[in-house]
Amino acid sequence: MSSLAQSQLRETFELNIGPQHPATHGVLRIKVVMDGEYIVRAEPILGYIHRMHEKMGENRTWNQFWPNMGRLDYLSAIAYNHCYACLVERAMGIEVPERAEYIRVITAELNRIQSHLLGFGAYIMDLGGFTPLMYAMDEREQILDLLESVTGSRLTYCYFRFGGVYNDIDDDFITGTRAFIKRFRPQIPMYHKLVTGNVILMDRLNGVGPISADLCRKYGATGPVLRGSGVNFDVRRNEPYGVYPELDFDIPVYHECDSMARYMVRMDEMVQSCRIIENALNKLPEGPVMAEKVPKALKPPKGDFHFAVEAARGTFSMRTVSDGTNTSYRMRLRSPTYSNVSLFEEASRGMLLSDALAFLGSLDPVIPEMDR
Amino acid sequence: MSGYFKEIITGLKSLAIGLQITNKEFFTKPITLQYPHESVKMTPRYRGHIELVKDPQTGTHRCIACGMCEKGCPTGCITVQAEKREGVKGKVLTAYILNFTTCSLCGQCVENCKPEAINFSNEYNLASTRREDYIFNLLQKLHPEGVPEPEIDPELLKKEREKKEAAKKEPAKKAAAKEGGESKAEEKS
Ligand code: SF4
Ligand code: SF4
Numbered sequence: 241m242s243s244l245a246q247s248q249l250r251e252t253f254e255l256n257i258g259p260q261h262p263a264t265h266g267v268l269r270i271k272v273v274m275d276g277e278y279i280v281r282a283e284p285i286l287g288y289i290h291r292m293h294e295k296m297g298e299n300r301t302w303n304q305f306w307p308n309m310g311r312l313d314y315l316s317a318i319a320y321n322h323c324y325a326c327l328v329e330r331a332m333g334i335e336v337p338e339r340a341e342y343i344r345v346i347t348a349e350l351n352r353i354q355s356h357l358l359g360f361g362a363y364i365m366d367l368g369g370f371t372p373l374m375y376a377m378d379e380r381e382q383i384l385d386l387l388e389s390v391t392g393s394r395l396t397y398c399y400f401r402f403g404g405v406y407n408d409i410d411d412d413f414i415t416g417t418r419a420f421i422k423r424f425r426p427q428i429p430m431y432h433k434l435v436t437g438n439v440i441l442m443d444r445l446n447g448v449g450p451i452s453a454d455l456c457r458k459y460g461a462t463g464p465v466l467r468g469s470g471v472n473f474d475v476r477r478n479e480p481y482g483v484y485p486e487l488d489f490d491i492p493v494y495h496e497c498d499s500m501a502r503y504m505v506r507m508d509e510m511v512q513s514c515r516i517i518e519n520a521l522n523k524l525p526e527g528p529v530m531a532e533k534v535p536k537a538l539k540p541p542k543g544d545f546h547f548a549v550e551a552a553r554g555t556f557s558m559r560t561v562s563d564g565t566n567t568s569y570r571m572r573l574r575s576p577t578y579s580n581v582s583l584f585e586e587a588s589r590g591m592l593l594s595d596a597l598a599f600l601g602s603l604d605p606v607i608p609e610m611d612r
Numbered sequence: 613m614s615g616y617f618k619e620i621i622t623g624l625k626s627l628a629i630g631l632q633i634t635n636k637e638f639f640t641k642p643i644t645l646q647y648p649h650e651s652v653k654m655t656p657r658y659r660g661h662i663e664l665v666k667d668p669q670t671g672t673h674r675c676i677a678c679g680m681c682e683k684g685c686p687t688g689c690i691t692v693q694a695e696k697r698e699g700v701k702g703k704v705l706t707a708y709i710l711n712f713t714t715c716s717l718c719g720q721c722v723e724n725c726k727p728e729a730i731n732f733s734n735e736y737n738l739a740s741t742r743r744e745d746y747i748f749n750l751l752q753k754l755h756p757e758g759v760p761e762p763e764i765d766p767e768l769l770k771k772e773r774e775k776k777e778a779a780k781k782e783p784a785k786k787a788a789a790k791e792g793g794e795s796k797a798e799e800k801s
Contacts, residue, residue, distance in 0.1 A: 388658060398719060430633060438627070
């Protein structure tokens with residue numbers, strides 16, 4: 241907490257959390273007006289890592305915009321790859337081979353588990369428990385190794401291409417993924433035993449940071465935040481894309497609306513992702529992984545296109561207006577964390593400061609994606 | 613009052629369960645690698661910086677200096693330098709500069725390259741405190757002992773010399789003929 245300014249008039253004081261604070265997961269600054277231990281007003285101040293991704297989308301060619309997709313939400317970059325690929329494929333009318341669709345889903349779900357694992361570990365660390373992070377990192381490492389063996393990168397993936405994926409998966413990857421799932425499945429009950437059942441955690445999360453479904457709708461919150469408030473909305477189900485309709489999985493929904501509910505949604509989603517991956521591996525067809533005849537110099541027809549995917553933190557959607565040239569006329573990215581954190585101001589009124597940090601962590605913000 | 617004791621008992625129980633799991637870890641093998649002494653084996657698809665591929669047949673690179681990689685790169689970190697040499701078909705690569713500080717390892721250059729002259733390397737031990745260390749000349753990296761001279765095709769050399777002679781004889785058309793010859797050479801590449 242960087243600065244402390246006392247104001248004699250209102251008997252409240254201002255407190256800055258961040259922009260360099262371990263509990264804000266990056267360069268998020270929250271200006272809080274405090275009355276003793278209670279928050280009167282908390283205002284998230286964004287923009288410390290704004291990089292003009294939308295503008296870059298407008299002056300780079302369609303292919304050159306690919307690396308940006310790995311640098312928005314660096315924890316679930318593959319979902320962002322997925323959105324961009326599908327957006328341009330929709331605009332161009334490119335058919336993606338079946339195998340590529342399956343590979344996309346498998347890698348995206350692995351990426352989601354990885355993201356939730358880190359979210360879980362970092363969240364517990366925010367609350368003061370260090371050990372679970374190490375457990376989570378151990379599992380996460382396995383996923384990163386698997387993804388590295390197909391995509392070549394460990395964090396900022398640039399793996400999808402218009403019409404397919406960069407390269408095919410091999411048998412090593414398939415056996416490795418199956419082995420990982422076998423190893424990971426029993427870990428989740430272990431996490432529940434170690435962490436969720438812990439009385440300190442329960443006391444800190446149960447009933448903390450209540451967000452009603454209406455508040456979520458008001459600010460457009462999505463993902464685990466929305467599903468923790470009892471709304472069953474998931475783009476994979478409600479606006480299915482790729483091969484999700486062919487795979488069976490459940491959408492975990494919790495009705496408690498508190499931080500614990502959001503935490504539990506993430507934990508359950510990891511189990512569901514395992515199910516999706518297994519299912520997809522069983523159904524994985526043979527065939528090419530790239531569509532034929534995708535032009536090198538892409539020029540989508542004139543028009544306004546939109547695509548949404550379910551990233552680890554909620555709905556990520558892209559909208560582009562194409563004027564028929566090799567760059568986009570207007571590119572708009574809608575990132576989930578931006579909406580999720582927007583409700584912090586309203587929801588945190590009257591909260592204890594320590595609760596507010598537990599609440600903020602349960603929103604699982606990733607700042608580079610919020611600022612774009 | 614009974615609720616108070618109940619809370620203490622459930623609390624202690626949850627702590628005991630947690631400690632049980634933690635204690636188990638005393639007896640498992642650590643997974644930490646002592647980095648400078650041990651290192652991880654990279655997967656073949658790992659994306660290090662790009663490198664020129666050595667063609668086993670010719671013993672040198674396959675780059676034809678078409679510049680497609682340079683054009684496709686989102687950050688403009690590739691500079692291909694090439695020149696025309698007498699008696700050699702197409703252009704001869706003289707330097708392939710990669711500014712690795714701005715490379716995003718996206719793979720556009722590798723995809724754009726028709727003759728498959730570049731690929732990702734497996735190198736990851738690149739730590740340095742000087743920025744200049746990240747500006748690589750990939751041609752030099754491929755041939756650290758010196759770049760071999762390209763083979764001269766005697767027939768082509770003869771043809772080119774004849775053309776030049778012809779151009780010299782007609783000073784009025786000299787410029788036009790030379791330009792024509794050059795653009796033809798470019799077309800071939
Ligand atoms: S695209 Fe390939 S052949 Fe052309 S200049 Fe680049 S490396 Fe050389
Ligand atoms: S990998 Fe991408 S950024 Fe790096 S040199 Fe190639 S095209 Fe440029």
